[in-house]
Amino acid sequence: MAWKEIFQVAIITEGLGPLLYFTLQNLDVVQTLPNEIHAELLKGYHNSLAYNIFLHNKFDEVLQELSNKGIKAMVYKGVALARTVYPRLELRRVSDMDILVLETDFEVISNMLKSQGFRVTDESPDDLLKAKSYKKTFVRAGMLLPISIDVHADIRYMGSSESDGTITNAQRFWGNALPWCTDAPNLFIMSPEDSILNLIAHQLFENNREPISLYCDIGFLVKQHGETINWRYVADLANSVPAGDLIVAALKRILKALYFEMPSELSDEYQEEVHSGLSSVSVDSFLRKNARLVHATLFEDFKAQRGLRNKAIFTFRYFFPSATYIKQAYRIRSHSMLVIGFFYVRRLFVIPLGAIFLACRAIAHYITVQVRHSWNKA
Amino acid sequence: MKETVKNDVREMLLAILSANFSNVKELGIDSILPRTRWHGRKSFK
Numbered sequence: 180m181a182w183k184e185i186f187q188v189a190i191i192t193e194g195l196g197p198l199l200y201f202t203l204q205n206l207d208v209v210q211t212l213p214n215e216i217h218a219e220l221l222k223g224y225h226n227s228l229a230y231n232i233f234l235h236n237k238f239d240e241v242l243q244e245l246s247n248k249g250i251k252a253m254v255y256k257g258v259a260l261a262r263t264v265y266p267r268l269e270l271r272r273v274s275d276m277d278i279l280v281l282e283t284d285f286e287v288i289s290n291m292l293k294s295q296g297f298r299v300t301d302e303s304p305d306d307l308l309k310a311k312s313y314k315k316t317f318v319r320a321g322m323l324l325p326i327s328i329d330v331h332a333d334i335r336y337m338g339s340s341e342s343d344g345t346i347t348n349a350q351r352f353w354g355n356a357l358p359w360c361t362d363a364p365n366l367f368i369m370s371p372e373d374s375i376l377n378l379i380a381h382q383l384f385e386n387n388r389e390p391i392s393l394y395c396d397i398g399f400l401v402k403q404h405g406e407t408i409n410w411r412y413v414a415d416l417a418n419s420v421p422a423g424d425l426i427v428a429a430l431k432r433i434l435k436a437l438y439f440e441m442p443s444e445l446s447d448e449y450q451e452e453v454h455s456g457l458s459s460v461s462v463d464s465f466l467r468k469n470a471r472l473v474h475a476t477l478f479e480d481f482k483a484q485r486g487l488r489n490k491a492i493f494t495f496r497y498f499f500p501s502a503t504y505i506k507q508a509y510r511i512r513s514h515s516m517l518v519i520g521f522f523y524v525r526r527l528f529v530i531p532l533g534a535i536f537l538a539c540r541a542i543a544h545y546i547t548v549q550v551r552h553s554w555n556k557a
Numbered sequence: 558m559k560e561t562v563k564n565d566v567r568e569m570l571l572a573i574l575s576a577n578f579s580n581v582k583e584l585g586i587d588s589i590l591p592r593t594r595w596h597g598r599k600s601f602k
Contacts, residue, residue, distance in 0.1 A: 181566070185573070188566045195574070202576050266577075391571050398578045436571055438579040 182216045193391045194272040196223035201270055228269040230324070231261065235268060237326045238276045244295070246363040250288060253279040253356050255334075255369035256378070260396055263368055264403040272392070275316075275327035279352060279369070282332040285315075292317045292328065334377060371404040372413050379429050380420075389429060397430070398437045410442035498527060 190196040200220040203209045209217060238258055245252045254262075254276065261271035280288055289299070297317035313333040319326045333349045355370035369377070375397055382393045401408065417423040417430070431445055484490045502519050505511065509522050 181569075184566045185570050188563065189570050192563075193567075193570070195570070198574060198577075199570070202574055206573075206576055391567060391574065394571060395574060395577075398575070402578055437575045 182213055186216050186219065190223060195392060195395065196220055197227040198270045198395060200224045201267065224269065227272070231269045231273055233323060234273055234326070241328060242363070242366055244291065245288070246366055248291065249365055250284050251281055251365045253352065253367040253369055254359060255279060255374060259368045260399065264399040275329055277329045277331065279331045279334060279349065285330070285332045288330055289315060295319070297328065371400050371408050374400055375413060375430065376417060376426060379426050383425060383429060394433050394436060397433045401434070401439055410444040414444040498530070499523065
């Protein structure tokens, strides 16, 4: 077996060394590994164990403080998965802790963390008007490792906060949340259904990748919660958000690759039934399903701006955001104004062209649906 | 590592890790190999 290559991808690219070692141990094939690979995997496993115990202890101190103060917090992503669905703590790589809090508690928590020695490293507003920030990253330098905590007032991976017009994403997550443990009634973890959708949307739309670690996260979530997962909720919510088709397609790929039985709600028949219902508002639904998520969110933010003046400022900001935004959005490391200027110019061409292309596809789609409809009638 | 080789390795790694979720564990690692395109290749080089 080409263990060297597998080892390289598992450890360096995917960060899955400890889980690979654990799996091979369960398959009773660890002894057959070449000595140096075995030694490296074992070393990585022990490092991960020590690192995770240290980090989780530090995160627990923060959660304990939140619990003592009676502040509601929902733990999700890495820390929640490592503690609740992975067989062992060290099997899930964790670098920071993500918590969702109530918007009204945002300032209280911010002050609490600052009093514990944390400082804010990322407070960039999520909207282009620089009006609102849904996330703050707090970091505290430590003797051994820095401790990083992302505090969210809303999670916008699947659209803006009022994507379905009736209930915000955050309200939905709070409504579905599960208790974290019995002795801390104000601490919660995200429901498996919301976790599945958020994990996929986060990787696809924020990181533009589909790593094997995502497969493992979903795999352990499904294995742990098994029969209790409400797949109808998962399918319907995915179908109601922009780019939901991409999320469902990724979820089906993951379940197939891990040999899980495909839930009937994710079957092609069910999806076709849902989509045939949507085709009555063809162009709108097409745009919602095919536009990049960022554009759909942006359109909703645009609609939310009151008055022509605010809409005009919003549009101007969209084409000419701050240099910090450009650097973050295009992951530019250079400080050169020439490089940043290039992306401003590129933005001026790429955005209108993308919009025209999408509009043409939507119109073509509308015509196809109408032709098919009249053909069926005939 | 070439992109095609990297994809094959990813597929192999995923197949091994899928043992955590299926009955592969009972069947042993030999049952994983035939499921991947990589099966039969002696080396990636």
